[in-house]
Structures are given as structure tokens and as C-alpha cells.
Amino acid sequence: MNASLKFLAVFALSIVLGGVLSACATELRGTGDLGIVIERADGSVLVVDTTKRERIARIEGLGDLSHASAVYSRDERFAYVFGRDGGLSKIDMLKGKLVKRVIQGGNAIGGAVSQDGSLVAVSNYKPGGVRVFDSKTLEMVADIKADYGSGGELSKTVGLVDAPGRKFVFTLYDGGEIWIADMKNPAKPHITKFKNVGALPYDALITPDGRTYIAGLFGEDGMALLDLWKPEAGVKRILGDYGKGRKKLPVYKMPHLEGWAVAGGLAFVPAVGRHEVLVVDLSSWRQVARIPVYGQPVFVMARPDGRHVWVNFAVPDNGTVQVIDVPTRSIIKTLEPGTGVLHMEFTPRGEQVWLSVRDLDQLKIYDTASLKEVAVLPALKPSGIFFTARAHRIGL
Numbered sequence: 001m002n003a004s005l006k007f008l009a010v011f012a013l014s015i016v017l018g019g020v021l022s023a024c025a026t027e028l029r030g031t032g033d034l035g036i037v038i039e040r041a042d043g044s045v046l047v048v049d050t051t052k053r054e055r056i057a058r059i060e061g062l063g064d065l066s067h068a069s070a071v072y073s074r075d076e077r078f079a080y081v082f083g084r085d086g087g088l089s090k091i092d093m094l095k096g097k098l099v100k101r102v103i104q105g106g107n108a109i110g111g112a113v114s115q116d117g118s119l120v121a122v123s124n125y126k127p128g129g130v131r132v133f134d135s136k137t138l139e140m141v142a143d144i145k146a147d148y149g150s151g152g153e154l155s156k157t158v159g160l161v162d163a164p165g166r167k168f169v170f171t172l173y174d175g176g177e178i179w180i181a182d183m184k185n186p187a188k189p190h191i192t193k194f195k196n197v198g199a200l201p202y203d204a205l206i207t208p209d210g211r212t213y214i215a216g217l218f219g220e221d222g223m224a225l226l227d228l229w230k231p232e233a234g235v236k237r238i239l240g241d242y243g244k245g246r247k248k249l250p251v252y253k254m255p256h257l258e259g260w261a262v263a264g265g266l267a268f269v270p271a272v273g274r275h276e277v278l279v280v281d282l283s284s285w286r287q288v289a290r291i292p293v294y295g296q297p298v299f300v301m302a303r304p305d306g307r308h309v310w311v312n313f314a315v316p317d318n319g320t321v322q323v324i325d326v327p328t329r330s331i332i333k334t335l336e337p338g339t340g341v342l343h344m345e346f347t348p349r350g351e352q353v354w355l356s357v358r359d360l361d362q363l364k365i366y367d368t369a370s371l372k373e374v375a376v377l378p379a380l381k382p383s384g385i386f387f388t389a390r391a392h393r394i395g396l
Contacts, residue, residue: 132183
């Protein structure tokens with residue numbers, strides 16, 4: 001082989017080896033310890049690593065995130081963020097970038113991913129109804145108009161969750177109805193409607209087993225329950241004394257029902273307008289106790305093992321967080337992280353809880369065994385915190 005051929009062979013080999021070495025040097029990672037934090041005032045999100053307790057990316061250009069929420073693809077790689085301006089944004093967690101953003105409505109209030117991960121549904125105030133998109137392309141595949149009454153009025157939709165069987169369940173705030181949308185054929189959704197469930201259903205949840213859908217009623221006391229295993233039984237009322245009661249109380253922020261804590265066969269429920277957490281027996285759906293707390297509860301969230309329940313509060317008490325011991329139903333710790341604690345999120349196995357402290361522009365991280373602060377990260381007016389473990393939980 002002459003000198004020139006030898007040179008070309010060595011050069012080619014160096015390119016191949018260089019590529020191999022470069023690929024080996026690239027860090028490979030999973031997504032199980034990642035999450036996002038909404039920076040509500042800046043239209044941006046932080047991608048965070050819960051193992052290293054650090055920020056790893058900041059993604060901008062997501063529009064109005066003043067009341068944003070997020071769900072995940074089943075492989076945990078992509079987050080779908082629902083903005084108040086009707087924006088639906090798809091984020092690549094591994095590349096730390098915005099993949100695609102569509103304005104699908106005028107005012108969105110949340111969304112869900114179907115059981116098989118192929119569909120993303122968005123709940124809308126304007127124009128009302130639910131719109132469903134292909135999770136890969138964000139192309140719309142269904143437009144479910146929430147029309148009610150004889151005049152064909154369109155209702156705001158709230159409480160949208162995924163349910164087993166490639167279904168979505170949601171409520172009509174103005175219409176007082178609960179709908180089940182069967183999406184086995186997205187081109188022709190099959191809608192089952194339950195009417196006259198109560199006045200102004202403002203939010204809803206589905207139990208972790210995917211069986212029971214519960215809507216809170218802002219216009220009257222009580223809640224509406226639908227057994228998805230036996231939908232033919234219709235909607236029944238539970239917790240008739242749940243609400244503001246005969247003596248109307250000021251409500252500074254409506255509690256989020258998706259923040260219910262389910263532990264030990266009990267549900268720990270934020271009382272509307274009252275400084276109490278209600279304890280409900282899941283077998284009978286009857287209230288069995290009341291726990292006095294520091295303020296009006298917003299989120300009441302169980303540690304993954306169910307031993308403790310963490311509670312945050314509406315203004316003027318939103319600088320305080322309390323921890324309830326489930327076996328004794330008593331407050332065991334009162335924390336003061338700072339004014340504006342808007343959201344809490346446990347790591348998948350519950351050894352940490354992350355708090356967004358809006359007014360301090362901080363994320364505070366607590367060890368759930370010692371109940372002590374272990375880290376602080378900067379964030380611009382943080383609100384919602386969503387970890388990728390949600391990808392494998394019904395209703396989240």
C-alpha cells in the first residue's frame with residue numbers, strides 16, 4: 001500500500017474511532033428522576049433532577065402559565081404543558097427544548113393523556129369543550145363540544161382525567177353534567193352524558209384505581225360520585241355537608257381536588273372555606289373525622305407510602321405547611337417555608353418533597369423523614385411542580 005493510501009486508511013479509521021469515542025463520552029441518562037417546575041410569570045419551565053437536586057435546563061416561550069398544569073408521555077421523555085392562553089406545548093425532557101406549541105383554544109384549564117399514551121386531551125373554558133390531539137404530532141383528532149340545554153350553549157369544562165379503556169372523563173361547569181368520552185375511535189368519540197349532577201361542578205378527581213370519579217360542587221354543598229365500573233347506576237351524591245354550609249364563608253382559593261390524599265383506606269379532603277381537613281371512609285364515602293389546621297387548605301397530599309399527609313393553604317396563610325400523621329390524625333409539624341407556597345410534589349418513593357415558594361423565587365426541598373429543609377434552588381415565581389412518575393399514575 002502506497003503512502004497516500006495508508007494516509008487515507010488511517011484518516012478514515014481516526015474518524016470512525018473518534019465518532020465511537022465521542023458517542024461513548026456522551027452522557028446517557030433515564031428520565032425517572034426528572035421533572036418540571038412552572039415559572040408562572042415568565043412563560044418558562046425548569047427541568048430539574050431530583051437525585052442531584054439541581055436545575056438542568058430552562059425552556060422559554062410557553063405563553064401564559066399563570067394557571068398551568070402538565071402531564072407526561074408514557075416513556076417519561078415528553079411533557080405536555082397546558083397554558084391559560086389555550087396553548088398546548090410539548091417539551092423534550094432529555095434535550096431540554098420545546099418541540100412544538102399549538103394554540104388550541106382561548107383559555108385552557110388542564111389536560112390528560114390517554115391510557116395507551118397516544119392521545120392528549122385539553123379541557124377548555126373558551127370556547128368550551130374538550131379537544132383531543134395526537135400525542136406525537138399535536139394534530140387535532142377530535143373536537144368535543146360541551147353543548148348543553150335547549151339553546152346549545154357551550155360550557156366550560158373542568159376536572160378532565162384519563163380513565164381505563166382509552167377514555168376521558170370531565171365535567172361541564174355551566175351545564176352541571178359529567179361526560180365520559182370513549183376514544184377507541186378518535187374520529188367518532190362515543191359520549192355518555194350524566195345530567196343534573198349538581199350546581200357548578202368546579203373540579204374533579206379519579207381515585208388511583210381508576211374506578212371512582214368525584215366532582216366537587218361550588219354551587220351547593222356535597223359532591224357527585226360516578227362509579228366507572230357501574231356507570232349504569234348513575235351519579236350519586238356524597239358528603240352532603242361538604243362545602244361552605246348554610247353560613248356562607250369567604251373562599252380565598254378553591255381547593256384542588258386532584259390534591260386529595262388517599263391513605264389507609266381513608267381520603268383526606270380539604271374543607272371549602274374552613275380551617276379543616278376532612279377525613280372520609282372510602283368504603284362508605286362518609287365523613288368520619290375533622291382535623292383542625294392552620295388555614296384554608298388548598299392541596300392535601302399523601303406521601304407515597306401513605307404515612308404522612310402534607311397540607312398547604314390559601315392566603316393569608318400561604319407561608320405555612322403542616323404535616324399530618326395518618327394513624328393518629330394529628331398535626332406533627334408546622335413549617336414556615338416562606339410566603340406563597342403554591343404547590344408540593346413528592347419524589348417517586350417519597351424521601352423528598354419539593355415546595356414552590358413563589359414570593360421568595362425559590363424551590364425548597366425537605367427530607368420527609370426528618371422534616372428538615374435540605375436544599376434550596378432559585379426559580380422565577382414558581383408554581384406547579386410535576387415529576388415524571390406521574391406518567392404511570394391514573395388521573396395525573
